[in-house]
Amino acid sequence: MYGGLDRSAPAVKAADDKLIADATHAFGSRANAARAWVEQGYRFYQANQLGMATRRFNQAWLMNPDNAEVYTGFAAVLHDQNRFCDAMKMMETALSLKPPSFQGVYADAGRIAAxxxxxxxxxxxxxxxAMIARSDALFRNGERVEPDKAYLYNAWASAYYWNGQYADAWAMVSKARQAGGRGNAKFLDMLRAKMPEPPQP
Structure with a gap:
């Protein structure tokens, strides 16, 4: 959100107004422009170009500050910068805007909270x-709306790992496998280093 700087200065406001007008003309509406820039932001994020990703998410925020995916985008960038609590604040804002539940948002928020x-x-x-309890509540909500999703259980396993709950992490790995997931080999090695894998029943 442009660092929270005051954007009412005449030169800044003029630049913002021009950007909004040009994007509205190009994409047909502010909402369409915001969606397009969110998509571009995620493409830059996936290419590990965090600066460009932030720029696109900022532009999307300027066009539509009520788009939940803008805030999940900010959270993703902050997560990769190891600013986990700042990322969680962005996820809470995203959740307050009621994003689609089928995109793994609860799993992502639960992992970031952990x-x-x-x-x-x-x-x-x-x-x-309180943050650990929030993480668990988010995962349980995610399980309720997206049952049997390997992505959710793998994320839950990593959340338990980061808070030292290794037996619980293995239980979630088992659930992920039952849901067809394979898990991340590096993560499984990290977990095995903390606690040997329990025998399967």
Whole structure:
């Protein structure tokens, strides 16, 4: 969101107004422009071009600040910068805008909350416990709306891993496999280093 800077200065406002007018003309509406720039932002993100991804998400935010995917985009960039608690704030904003539940948003938010709990600097004990509880609630909500999704269970396994709940992480790996998932080999090696894989029943 352009760093939260005041965008009412005449030169900044004029530039924003021109961008909005040009994009509305090119895409047919502000909402269409926002969607297009979100898609471009994710393409840059997947290519590990975080600066360009942020630029596109900023432009999409300017066009439509009520688009939940703008905030999940910001969260993805912040996650990759290891700014997990900042990323979680963006995910909470995205969730408040009621994004489509079928895109794994609850799994992503749950995983980010767990990373914030595990690695967020300056969190008090109660704040850390609350973030762990928030992570678990998000995963349970995701399981309710998207049952038997390997993606959700793999994300849940990683959330448990980051907070030292290794037996629970293995239980989620098992659920992911039952749902047809294979899991990430590097993550499974990390988990095995903390706790041997339990025998399957």
């Amino acid at each position: 990373r914030c709990a595990a690695q967020g600097r300056g969190l008090s004990g109660p704040e850390r416990a």
